[in-house]
Amino acid sequence: MREYMNKYIFREKINLLMQILLTILLSCFLAVAIVFTKRLFEVQNKTFTLIVISASLILFAGINYLKDRTIYNMGLLFVEGFKQDLFHNVISQNFYEIQQKEKTFSNDITSTSLYLKEYYVIPTLELISDAILLAVVFITAGYCVSFIPVSIITVGVLIFSLINVRIDKSILEKKTNTSNLRKRYVYFLDDMLNSKKVINSKANKALEVVHSKLIEDISEKVIELDKEELTKYNLKLLFIGVYFIISLIYIIKQPNIKTGEVIILISSIMLLHHMIKKIVKERSMIVQSEQKVFEMEEIFGNQEKPDKIVDHIKDIEFRDVKLYSSNVKVKINYTFYTDKKYLIICDNDEVVNLLAKSFIQTLSPQSGMILVNNEPIEEFDLSSNMLVTYDESYIFDTDFRNNVTLFNSFPDKKIPPLLKIFDEELTSKQRYSEYSDRDKNLIRYKRIINQDSEFNMVVNLFENLDENTGNILLEDFILRFNGSIYCAKNIHPFIKEKFDEVLYVKNIDSDYLLVQE
Numbered sequence: 001m002r003e004y005m006n007k008y009i010f011r012e013k014i015n016l017l018m019q020i021l022l023t024i025l026l027s028c029f030l031a032v033a034i035v036f037t038k039r040l041f042e043v044q045n046k047t048f049t050l051i052v053i054s055a056s057l058i059l060f061a062g063i064n065y066l067k068d069r070t071i072y073n074m075g076l077l078f079v080e081g082f083k084q085d086l087f088h089n090v091i092s093q094n095f096y097e098i099q100q101k102e103k104t105f106s107n108d109i110t111s112t113s114l115y116l117k118e119y120y121v122i123p124t125l126e127l128i129s130d131a132i133l134l135a136v137v138f139i140t141a142g143y144c145v146s147f148i149p150v151s152i153i154t155v156g157v158l159i160f161s162l163i164n165v166r167i168d169k170s171i172l173e174k175k176t177n178t179s180n181l182r183k184r185y186v187y188f189l190d191d192m193l194n195s196k197k198v199i200n201s202k203a204n205k206a207l208e209v210v211h212s213k214l215i216e217d218i219s220e221k222v223i224e225l226d227k228e229e230l231t232k233y234n235l236k237l238l239f240i241g242v243y244f245i246i247s248l249i250y251i252i253k254q255p256n257i258k259t260g261e262v263i264i265l266i267s268s269i270m271l272l273h274h275m276i277k278k279i280v281k282e283r284s285m286i287v288q289s290e291q292k293v294f295e296m297e298e299i300f301g302n303q304e305k306p307d308k309i310v311d312h313i314k315d316i317e318f319r320d321v322k323l324y325s326s327n328v329k330v331k332i333n334y335t336f337y338t339d340k341k342y343l344i345i346c347d348n349d350e351v352v353n354l355l356a357k358s359f360i361q362t363l364s365p366q367s368g369m370i371l372v373n374n375e376p377i378e379e380f381d382l383s384s385n386m387l388v389t390y391d392e393s394y395i396f397d398t399d400f401r402n403n404v405t406l407f408n409s410f411p412d413k414k415i416p417p418l419l420k421i422f423d424e425e426l427t428s429k430q431r432y433s434e435y436s437d438r439d440k441n442l443i444r445y446k447r448i449i450n451q452d453s454e455f456n457m458v459v460n461l462f463e464n465l466d467e468n469t470g471n472i473l474l475e476d477f478i479l480r481f482n483g484s485i486y487c488a489k490n491i492h493p494f495i496k497e498k499f500d501e502v503l504y505v506k507n508i509d510s511d512y513l514l515v516q517e
Contacts, residue, residue, distance in 0.1 A: 027136035038260035119289035321368035338483035346505035387453040
């Protein structure tokens with residue numbers, strides 16, 4: 001999954017190249033500042049040297065700002081690209097398979113994208129820049145002073161930073177535990193104060209024991225937390241003391257050491273400490289995001305989609321294709337044309353599910369080939385050309401507008417009208433709990449209209465509606481889209497006549513075959 005996530009980082013090649021170039025410039029100015037700091041006390045014309053150092057540091061600050069803005073913009077681009085891919089996967093998959101009731105990600109999918117931006121994408125980009133800067137500082141400081149003390153400082157700072165991360169993690173856990181205990185204590189007191197029950201002496205005694213235990217547990221957690229924070233503070237003092245002594249020993253052992261080298265040595269301790277601490281923190285944030293990355297893997301699956309895009313799908317050919325699951329086997333030898341409207345009658349949901357998965361490239365055939373414009377489907381990313389919508393496709397816990405536009409900021413006039421009567425019923429509703437099953441299917445249908453894909457496959461979407469509404473929407477679907485497949489268990493004869501082709505899935509000798517009427 002890391003490779004899949006990194007795709008979003010490395011596909012922004014121009015921005016990534018800009019970031020690396022800015023980092024190289026930063027490294028150059030920082031190296032110049034360090035080298036000229038050493039020369040400051042060796043040359044007679046100190047004014048020129050000071051000007052060079054000052055100019056280098058000013059340019060460093062300015063370019064660092066540009067670098068940070070570039071990383072920030074790449075983070076925003078990630079959010080938009082990732083959201084669209086995630087939306088497509090969410091609305092295209094049958095959520096029985098990814099356990100809709102046990103949602104593995106936040107209802108507000110935008111927050112998931114923002115979380116990954118803050119804890120995975122931006123830390124990864126900053127890690128690249130900071131690693132380059134750290135290498136330059138190490139080499140330059142080692143060149144100007146000596147690699148032995150600089151190496152000792154670097155290793156020591158790294159160990160100190162790693163220990164600090166572990167202590168910070170432990171402190172955070174203890175703070176959380178203490179906070180939870182305090183909440184329990186408050187709930188306990190509230191419950192006691194609001195209770196109208198008459199409590200006998202034995203019950204009072206038991207409550208006193210519970211109260212005392214809560215106070216004792218809170219006190220223990222507070223003491224443990226104080227100890228951890230004191231340990232962290234003392235460790236920092238120890239680190240400063242040790243490296244101050246190391247610096248003094250080196251200065252004493254090197255009687256010919258120059259003033260500029262002493263300043264660089266002392267400055268390098270602070271600089272290396274800051275940079276390594278930042279790198280360790282970035283790495284820690286990336287590790288922290290692993291659980292969320294794993295959850296996204298469950299949504300996206302393990303497949304890598306190709307980058308080749310189809311401008312226009314002429315046909316999709318199933319050539320001697322066999323699709324298997326644990327319960328059914330499906331054989332298909334048929335060509336779908338994107339300028340025709342197809343009806344597939346099938347009473348087995350699993351068969352339809354296999355067919356849908358093959359269209360959206362989450363299932364490869366066990367044998368045979370699926371061809372798009374006479375080329376293997378595996379070579380293309382059809383996510384922008386084709387949309388599969390189930391009667392169980394995901395509905396977000398938000399208002400009607402965001403559910404239809406998938407959180408995009410389209411003006412109202414850009415949202416294609418469905419039927420006024422349906423819009424008026426839905427626009428006032430704000431939460432998932434307010435939507436009836438009928439509302440949810442209306443949202444799913446309007447989402448199909450808004451996506452405006454070249455080829456649509458719709459599964460059982462109108463069957464759970466009342467007959468009149470279902471027929472109105474199905475007729476609208478047939479008239480609105482040139483290329484479409486509608487899968488249903490049963491359908492009214494006068495609606496059936498409106499399709500160009502009617503196909504049936506029949507069970508013959510334990511195999512399900514797609515046959516023409």
